Amino acid sequence: MNMLSDILEKKLQNLPAILSIREIADIFSMRYLTIYSLIRSEKLPAWKDVEGNWCIARADLIEYCSKNASL
Numbered sequence: 001m002n003m004l005s006d007i008l009e010k011k012l013q014n015l016p017a018i019l020s021i022r023e024i025a026d027i028f029s030m031r032y033l034t035i036y037s038l039i040r041s042e043k044l045p046a047w048k049d050v051e052g053n054w055c056i057a058r059a060d061l062i063e064y065c066s067k068n069a070s071l
Helices: 005-011 021-027 033-042 059-066
Strands: 054-057
Touching: 005 054, 021 054, 021 059, 033 059, 054 059
Parallel strands: none
Antiparallel strands: none
16 A cells, blocks of 8 residues: 655656665755664664665665655
């Protein structure tokens, strides 16, 4: 079941394929630590790149948003 509005879905589809925590926090006007907490609790899939930065796939963000109306 897709809970995304057409506008949000279109906005998310236009994002880069890989996003940082900071980018997601800015897009949703949330704190960095809120996104980090979702990653640490394994609710939002992410990985660290070779430089140690957290990376989130756009597809995983879209899936998370589709299932969680709170973000």
